Structures are given as C-alpha cells and as structure tokens.
Amino acid sequence: MPSKARSQIISLENTPYYHCMVRCVRRAFLCGEDQFTGQNFDHRKQWLIERFKFLSHVFAIDVCAYAVMSNHYHLVLYIKKNKKKDIHKTLIFSNLWMFYFFFFISFYFFNLCF
Numbered sequence: 001m002p003s004k005a006r007s008q009i010i011s012l013e014n015t016p017y018y019h020c021m022v023r024c025v026r027r028a029f030l031c032g033e034d035q036f037t038g039q040n041f042d043h044r045k046q047w048l049i050e051r052f053k054f055l056s057h058v059f060a061i062d063v064c065a066y067a068v069m070s071n072h073y074h075l076v077l078y079i080k081k082n083k084k085k086d087i088h089k090t091l092i093f094s095n096l097w098m099f100y101f102f103f104f105i106s107f108y109f110f111n112l113c114f
Helices: 043-058 081-086 089-113
Strands: 017-023 061-068 072-079
Touching: 043 061
Parallel strands: none
Antiparallel strands: 017 072, 061 072
8 A cells, every 4th residue: 555745744834843752772872871781861952952953054954842861852843944945955955965975984984993
C-alpha cells in the first residue's frame, strides 16, 4: 500500500508547531548515569542543546521547547513558513554545507586513514 508524501499530509497553515521525540534503543543512555556500566553521560546534554540552537539557525525552524532525559529527548518545533519562501538557493546550499561539513571532513579523513 503506497503512503502519502509528507507534503500532502503536513499543512503549515493549520499546524506550524510539531512535537518530535527521539529515544535511544537497547538500554543505551543519552544523558545521566548508566546504572549498568556506571558511566556518566551528563556532558552530552550540553552537546544536544548547542546542536538544537545550531540547527535552528541552519534550517527554517524555531525550537520552542525541549526536554532532555536520560534515554530520550523531546522538541517542540515551529516551522517558519515565511522564512522558507525567502531563502535563496545559494543560502540553502550554504546552510546544507554548514550542516554536513563535519560529516564530509570525517568521511574524507576516515577513508584516507583506513
């Protein structure tokens, strides 16, 4: 059974706010102290917060609220429809380059070293 495209399902006029939830699998810990291994992952919370802020500048979204728990996090996002229309193609390319820059660099060096 074919599914509908997101452009047909999502209506920014009716619902510009979206609640997103991401969780870890297999008892993995995102933040906090892992009871099984004793490792502390509190430093990751600041990484996530900084990444949320960075991505809100790269893409046409606002982060309205967030909550980071030990094995999952929640985001309330607002899609900036007006900003999406005004973005020039070169700005889209530069935003994607900023987003994927570290991926390209790490992929390049990984292939050179191994």
